[in-house]
Structures are given as C-alpha cells and as structure tokens.
Amino acid sequence: MSTSTATLMDGTALARRTVEETAARAAELTRRTGVTPCLATVLVGEDPASVTYVKMKQNRCAKAGIRSRHVELPAATTTEELVATIGALSADPEVHGILLQHPVGPHIDERAAFEAIAPEKDVDGVTMASFAAMGFGLPGFVSCTPGGIMRLLDAYEVGLTGKRAVVVGRSAILGKPAGLLLLGRDATVTYCHSRTTDLSSIVREADILVAAVGKPRFIKGEDIKPGAVVIDAGYNPGNVGDVDFAPAAERASLITPVPGGVGPMTIAVLLAQTVEAAERHVV
Amino acid sequence: MSTSTATLMDGTALARRTVEETAARAAELTRRTGVTPCLATVLVGEDPASVTYVKMKQNRCAKAGIRSRHVELPAATTTEELVATIGALSADPEVHGILLQHPVGPHIDERAAFEAIAPEKDVDGVTMASFAAMGFGLPGFVSCTPGGIMRLLDAYEVGLTGKRAVVVGRSAILGKPAGLLLLGRDATVTYCHSRTTDLSSIVREADILVAAVGKPRFIKGEDIKPGAVVIDAGYNPGNVGDVDFAPAAERASLITPVPGGVGPMTIAVLLAQTVEAAERHVV
Missing domain, CATH: 3.40.50.10860 (Leucine Dehydrogenase, chain A, domain 1)
Incomplete structure (x- = not known):
C-alpha cells in the first residue's frame, strides 16, 4: 500500500481560528x-x-x-x-x-x-448583487463555500497568479463564484461540468483543482497532476467527497479532507460575514 | 503563399439581417x-x-x-x-x-x-444585475459584444455543448460575460488573461476561441487548433484584430474578419435590445 504524500489542509483548525477572531470582533463591537x-x-x-x-x-x-x-x-x-x-x-x-x-x-x-x-445583509453571498460583486472584484459578501476555499488557499500560502485552476461544477453559489474569485486572483480558470467531454485530460492540467459536483469519488486519483492542490467541496453520504481521496493524496501536494476541509470553513465565513455586516451597519 | 481555408463569419451581413428584423419589430410596435x-x-x-x-x-x-x-x-x-x-x-x-x-x-x-x-433599460448590458443574469441564465439584457458573438455562433450553427471554449481577456463587459454565456450553453470554458502562463498551449486546445484583449495580432496563427472557430473581438488601430488573421484563417474552420465580424453585431444587439425594452415597457 502506498503512502499519502500530500499535506492535509486542515479546515477544522482554520475554521476554529477564524471563528475565534470573529468572536473577538463580535465581543469588541458589543462592548463598544x-x-x-x-x-x-x-x-x-x-x-x-x-x-x-x-x-x-x-x-x-x-x-x-x-x-x-x-x-x-x-x-x-x-x-x-x-x-x-x-x-x-x-x-x-x-x-x-x-x-x-x-x-x-x-x-x-x-x-x-x-x-x-x-x-x-447577504452574508451567505447568494444574491445576484453578491455574484456580480465577486465577478467584478467589488466590495460585497462572497458565497460562503467559495469564500472558505479562498481562505484555505491563502492560509496554506498557495500562489494563484498564473496557475491553472480547474473548477468542476458550475452551480450559482459554489462552482461559478469559486471560478470568479480564482479569476480575480489571476488564476487561469477552466469551468468543467456535466457536459464536459474528456474531463480527465482537463483535470490533469490543474495546478489547483476545485471539485464541486456532488458525486462521490467522481475525480479519480490518477487524474491529479503531481503536486497539485486539491480542494474537495463535495460532501456525499458516508462522509465521502467528490475526489477519490486516497489515490489523490498520493499525487497532490495539498488536499482537503472530507469531512474537516471545506465544510467547516463554510460556516466560519458565514459567521465572519455576519459580524462584518453588523460592523458596517453600526458605523 | 498558402490559401485561407476558413469560412468567413460575415458580421456585416448578419447585422444587416438583425437590424432589418429589429426595424420591423420597431415599426410594428409603433403601428400597434x-x-x-x-x-x-x-x-x-x-x-x-x-x-x-x-x-x-x-x-x-x-x-x-x-x-x-x-x-x-x-x-x-x-x-x-x-x-x-x-x-x-x-x-x-x-x-x-x-x-x-x-x-x-x-x-x-x-x-x-x-x-x-x-x-x-440596460440595453447595453453593463450593470451588475445584467452580469448576474448572464451568469445565472436568467432573463435580462446581455452585454452587446458577447451577445453579438453568441448570435454569430448560432447563425453559423456552431455546436457549443461540450466544446472547449477559450476566452482570452476578462473585462467586465466582454471577456467575463462572453465566458458566462458560453458556459450557459454548455461549453467547457477557460478564461485566459495577462497573467496566464503558457497561453499558446491553452489556445491550442480551443475548439472555439474568443480573442478579447485589445492587442494587435496577439493570437498567433500557429496556435489555432485545426478546424477551430475563431472569434476576434479585438479592434486595434489600422483595422487589425487580436488574432493574426491570415495564418489563423489557414487553420480555422470559421473565422470573423476585422472589421466586419464582431463589430457590426455589437450595435445590432444594442438596437435589438432597445426595441425589446420598449416592447416590454409597453406590454
């Protein structure tokens, strides 16, 4: 049996730190x-x-x-x-x-x-206004899961400029905004989806892969480019992600576990944006 | 000297037909x-x-x-x-x-x-609401140049589902919405831009190439995939597009000339959407 070489991107720990910061901000706002x-x-x-x-x-x-x-x-x-x-x-x-x-x-x-x-008040980042703000790089609230993904990438100091990012999935609150946020950070972004032909060959080009399709183990480990950063935003029954974890972890440099990767960050961003909304409201 | 094998996508003729239809609709609205x-x-x-x-x-x-x-x-x-x-x-x-x-x-x-x-009234498709509507596939006005590109693709019966579309450029009213519209029609879309590394290898994968960077002859003919559909939305001094036309036309199946390709369609879409806005207003 081969061994995982990838570093786990610990969403649970990052979410804990994020929530601690958020709680401190909330307490400060209430105190003040x-x-x-x-x-x-x-x-x-x-x-x-x-x-x-x-x-x-x-x-x-x-x-x-x-x-x-x-x-x-x-x-x-x-x-x-x-x-x-x-x-x-x-x-x-x-x-x-x-x-x-x-x-x-x-x-x-x-x-x-x-x-x-x-x-x-759109702290969940679901409105058309929030979507357009993400697309244009304007101030606004981001969709929580894509926002959590960006925080994970930043926490692990993943360079994005000029990197090939492949987003598998194009939902309005996950795949599409994730691609726009990566594009806004100067990645070269490809959107794949259910009608994409030859998905494997595109995934193989990804320096950064975001899997957001909701199909268990849909992304095969053999398609992961050696050294790639793998973000699994899928969460399927039985705590299974969209990426076939074990073989992917043998090739990736960084990978999110499921659970404990993207999931905890989604709620952390929701809380952080709620406090931010309150801060803006009070000012 | 080699010969162009590509069919020209005649934006002037399509724009003329589009404007004729628009004029008929305007006249009918006024009459009624x-x-x-x-x-x-x-x-x-x-x-x-x-x-x-x-x-x-x-x-x-x-x-x-x-x-x-x-x-x-x-x-x-x-x-x-x-x-x-x-x-x-x-x-x-x-x-x-x-x-x-x-x-x-x-x-x-x-x-x-x-x-x-x-x-x-956003018949030019420049607002955030229009951008989000394009992203979500909801009713609304499209940005005129991307809208013109889609009409050209449809007029020449270019299949989009599952095709690799590469958009070079990511401006708010051209590259980004063009990519979203292509994605909405089930193409597999890649956004390239000034920070993209190894542009040539990505362009070489494009079944459909949209050049929207505003740099004369920026896309080299040798990078065009044989049989690709080449949409040149660039318009640079001296009637020069973003694509090096002559060598590209030797490899493409369909290609827009500059001028006479995308340009006329941009205004045609503006006029069509203005009449559509009036029709909706009156109803």
Missing part, C-alpha cells in the same frame, strides 16, 4: 456599541437535513457571540409569503445578516426569495 | 401602440472616438426606427452629476434604453454611473 450581531435564519418546511444545518449554524453563532433569530415557515409557504418574510428581515434594523436555508421546495421561486435579501 | 422605441445616449466629454461611436449608434437607431435622445455632458462632470442624469433617464417613461458611452474619464466612478441605469 452595545450592539450584538444578529443572523436571521429562515427555514421553510421540516427537511431533517435542513433542520440539522440550521441548528448547527445557530449553535455556532451562539459560540461566536452572534444572536440568531430563527424564522420557521410551513412547507406550504408561497413565494409571495417567503419574499414578504425576507423583505421584513431586510428592513429590520436589528437583523444584520439573513440566511435562507436551501432548498426551499420546488413550488417556491428560490431566486425571487434570495433576491429579497438586502445586499448589505 | 403609437410608441417609438427610444435610446438615450450619454456622452461625457469630447473624446473624438467616443463622439464618433455615439454618432454612429444614433444613425443606426434612426435607420431602425428607434428615436435617440442625446445627452452631452462636459468632461468636468462629477460622478454625482452623472449619476443624477442617468437616474433621471432611468425614471423617464419615454426612454426605453440607456447607453453610457465608455470611457467617462478617470475622475468619475464609472461603476456608480453604470449602476444608475435601471436594469430594465
């Missing part, structure tokens, strides 16, 4: 102004996974000195009702950040619901 | 409702090239049955004044489309000025 940052979480229906995610986010908020206000809506909620609820949170001066837990059910126009989030 | 589509053009300062461009756009409008309202502002106009002017046009029910001629001078916050254009 009396304002406690507040994240509103909106949950539609009772999908068990969504319930768990929201509860986890609320627990993390509490530990970081962030209040959370939870809004639960029945599964039968209409688009209009959801938009009105989120609009009210957007207008509420006591709420600094808004998270709409995805998915919201097929009868709801999710885009309309996302767009009801005021850009200055 | 009494409303004549109106494009407001905003020019800051007296840069000769900009003056010429705006005049050309106005002439094309007139031929297509589109009124144009021209606003000329002195070079010393402030960001606040420009934003106010554009805001008034955004609020004016008689104006259906707004074009701010680029560039506006270094003392002006061009992004703020663009963002004063109401999304439903």
Whole structure:
C-alpha cells in the first residue's frame, strides 16, 4: 500500500481560528456599541437535513457571540409569503445578516426569495448583487463555500497568479463564484461540468483543482497532476467527497479532507460575514 | 503563399439581417401602440472616438426606427452629476434604453454611473444585475459584444455543448460575460488573461476561441487548433484584430474578419435590445 504524500489542509483548525477572531470582533463591537450581531435564519418546511444545518449554524453563532433569530415557515409557504418574510428581515434594523436555508421546495421561486435579501445583509453571498460583486472584484459578501476555499488557499500560502485552476461544477453559489474569485486572483480558470467531454485530460492540467459536483469519488486519483492542490467541496453520504481521496493524496501536494476541509470553513465565513455586516451597519 | 481555408463569419451581413428584423419589430410596435422605441445616449466629454461611436449608434437607431435622445455632458462632470442624469433617464417613461458611452474619464466612478441605469433599460448590458443574469441564465439584457458573438455562433450553427471554449481577456463587459454565456450553453470554458502562463498551449486546445484583449495580432496563427472557430473581438488601430488573421484563417474552420465580424453585431444587439425594452415597457 502506498503512502499519502500530500499535506492535509486542515479546515477544522482554520475554521476554529477564524471563528475565534470573529468572536473577538463580535465581543469588541458589543462592548463598544452595545450592539450584538444578529443572523436571521429562515427555514421553510421540516427537511431533517435542513433542520440539522440550521441548528448547527445557530449553535455556532451562539459560540461566536452572534444572536440568531430563527424564522420557521410551513412547507406550504408561497413565494409571495417567503419574499414578504425576507423583505421584513431586510428592513429590520436589528437583523444584520439573513440566511435562507436551501432548498426551499420546488413550488417556491428560490431566486425571487434570495433576491429579497438586502445586499448589505447577504452574508451567505447568494444574491445576484453578491455574484456580480465577486465577478467584478467589488466590495460585497462572497458565497460562503467559495469564500472558505479562498481562505484555505491563502492560509496554506498557495500562489494563484498564473496557475491553472480547474473548477468542476458550475452551480450559482459554489462552482461559478469559486471560478470568479480564482479569476480575480489571476488564476487561469477552466469551468468543467456535466457536459464536459474528456474531463480527465482537463483535470490533469490543474495546478489547483476545485471539485464541486456532488458525486462521490467522481475525480479519480490518477487524474491529479503531481503536486497539485486539491480542494474537495463535495460532501456525499458516508462522509465521502467528490475526489477519490486516497489515490489523490498520493499525487497532490495539498488536499482537503472530507469531512474537516471545506465544510467547516463554510460556516466560519458565514459567521465572519455576519459580524462584518453588523460592523458596517453600526458605523 | 498558402490559401485561407476558413469560412468567413460575415458580421456585416448578419447585422444587416438583425437590424432589418429589429426595424420591423420597431415599426410594428409603433403601428400597434403609437410608441417609438427610444435610446438615450450619454456622452461625457469630447473624446473624438467616443463622439464618433455615439454618432454612429444614433444613425443606426434612426435607420431602425428607434428615436435617440442625446445627452452631452462636459468632461468636468462629477460622478454625482452623472449619476443624477442617468437616474433621471432611468425614471423617464419615454426612454426605453440607456447607453453610457465608455470611457467617462478617470475622475468619475464609472461603476456608480453604470449602476444608475435601471436594469430594465440596460440595453447595453453593463450593470451588475445584467452580469448576474448572464451568469445565472436568467432573463435580462446581455452585454452587446458577447451577445453579438453568441448570435454569430448560432447563425453559423456552431455546436457549443461540450466544446472547449477559450476566452482570452476578462473585462467586465466582454471577456467575463462572453465566458458566462458560453458556459450557459454548455461549453467547457477557460478564461485566459495577462497573467496566464503558457497561453499558446491553452489556445491550442480551443475548439472555439474568443480573442478579447485589445492587442494587435496577439493570437498567433500557429496556435489555432485545426478546424477551430475563431472569434476576434479585438479592434486595434489600422483595422487589425487580436488574432493574426491570415495564418489563423489557414487553420480555422470559421473565422470573423476585422472589421466586419464582431463589430457590426455589437450595435445590432444594442438596437435589438432597445426595441425589446420598449416592447416590454409597453406590454
């Protein structure tokens, strides 16, 4: 059996440091102004996974000195009702950040619901305004998972300028913004997806690979370029990522584990951006 | 001397057909409702090239049955004044489309000025809302040059699904949106730019190449993959594109000339989107 040569990118440890910094900022803001940052979480229906995610986010908020206000809506909620609820949170001066837990059910126009989030409260980075800001390199909140990926790359001092970055997946809140953020940092970015032909040969060119497809072990270890940095943003049943970890780790220089890589950073960015929103609101 | 084997993508002819269709739609709208589509053009300062461009756009409008309202502002106009002017046009029910001629001078916050254009009047496709709509595949106006490129590709029945598309250049209104539109049509898209290392080897992989860098003959003919479709969105002094045309045409299957390729399509899309904005406004 061969041995892993890659260094693990420890998202759990980096997330812990990030949350500690965030908690210190939240405490300082509260001490200085009396304002406690507040994240509103909106949950539609009772999908068990969504319930768990929201509860986890609320627990993390509490530990970081962030209040959370939870809004639960029945599964039968209409688009209009959801938009009105989120609009009210957007207008509420006591709420600094808004998270709409995805998915919201097929009868709801999710885009309309996302767009009801005021850009200055879009700490989850899901609105069109946030997407465009990422694309143009303008101030704004980033999508949390891509933002977590960039923090991981920076923490491990991965040079991006001129590097070949391959993003596998093109979702609106993961693949697409991840590519735009990497492009904004001067990487040469290729987007691959379900219609890509000859994926292997493209993955083999990647100095930096971001896997974001949601298919277990979809990326084969033999396709990893020796020395590549492998970011696995997939999280499939059984704690399995989108990359076939063991053989990939034999070739990569740096690789994120699943779990304990990208996942913890996603929530860390959510918390950090909530405190940032509160700071901007108070100033 | 070797012979060109590529078929020319005749942007002049396609633009003519597009403008004829647009003029018919404008006439029909006016006949049916009494409303004549109106494009407001905003020019800051007296840069000769900009003056010429705006005049050309106005002439094309007139031929297509589109009124144009021209606003000329002195070079010393402030960001606040420009934003106010554009805001008034955004609020004016008689104006259906707004074009701010680029560039506006270094003392002006061009992004703020663009963002004063109401999304439903952004017929030039320069706002963040339009960018995000292109990224998400949602209804909205596209940036005119990328939109023209897509129309050329469609007119010549270029299959995009699964094809390797390489976009050289990453500007906010050309390279970036062109890549997003190609990605939305299921191409595998690579963005190259000034920091890309080994550009040649990436260009050599392109089934579809979009050159949008503004450097004369920057793309070498020897780097064109045999049979590739070459879209030259560059326009440099002396009617020279970003692609070294003659040797590229020996290898490409389809290629846009400069001039007479992408350029005419840019204005055709502007006119088409202005009439579309008027149609939506009237409905």
